[in-house]
Amino acid sequence: MASNPTATQLTAAPAKRTGLVRCIAIVLLALIVLAGIVVLIIWLVVKPKRPVYTIEDGSVHDFNVNNNHLNSTFGFVIRAHNPNGRASIYYDSIEVSVAYDDQNVAFSTLVPFHQPTRNVTRLDAKILAQNVAISSSIAKDLKLEKTSGEIELAVRVKAKIRFRVGAWKSNHRTLRVVCDPVMLHFSSSKSFQRTYCDIDL
Known part of the structure; x- marks a missing residue:
């Protein structure tokens, strides 16, 4: 005649399962912490520096303000310098906008690119303002500017950028560049003055 399992035997199996789950959780947590430490060490060793931005040239064409609407083509040569000796930079998306008196009047996107270490890349940005609605006060000021x-x-x-060192790539970071003020001349006879930009990363 088979004997009935005791209370100790009944609780042994759940206890083993609980122990196994706990062991797996500890191993996974240790791996996550280890991966984080590795990434931190790489970051501290490499110490990626911020890119350096300047506006090297600028022009304005077909400028017209009519019925509180702006039409124009703005052209800029944007100089992007990667000063890092070990980290290259992936630019996965790039947006460029032009603002007058804190109002965006033109917007464009640029082609994504990969910038090697200690590299200078010049971005040719053509930014179009097509029938952009503006306030009457800004329209008046723009006419005076012209x-x-x-x-x-x-x-x-x-x-949206990522740093790369060897096979390792960082997560996406948002790079914000503000170049202000940028002076554009309507006459091509006047030379453009380089503008240095502020970087937020």
């Missing part, structure tokens, strides 16, 4: 022969703008760049 009469004066020059216009003061702000150029902003927003990019």
Whole structure:
């Protein structure tokens, strides 16, 4: 005649399962912590530096303000410098906008690219303002700017970037660049003055 299992025997199997789950959880947590430490060590050793941005050239064409709407083509040569000796930079998306008196009046996107270490890349940005609605006060100010022969703008760049060191790539980071003020001349006879930009990363 088979004997009935005791209370100790009945609780042994659940206890073993609980112990196994706990062991797996500890191993997974240890692996996550180890991976985090490795990434932190790589980051501290490499110490990626911020890119350096300047506006090297700028122009304005077909500028017209009519019925509180702006049409124009703005052209900029944006100089991006990667000062890092070990980390290259992936630019996965790049947005460029032009603002006047804190109002965005033109917007464009640039082609994504990979920037090697200690590299200077010049981005040719053509930014179109097509029938952009503006307030009557801004329309008045823009007409006065054209009469004066020059216009003061702000150029902003927003990019999703990743740093790469060897086979390791960082997570996406948002790079924000603000170049202000940028002075554009309506007459091509006047030379453009380089503008240095502020970086937020």
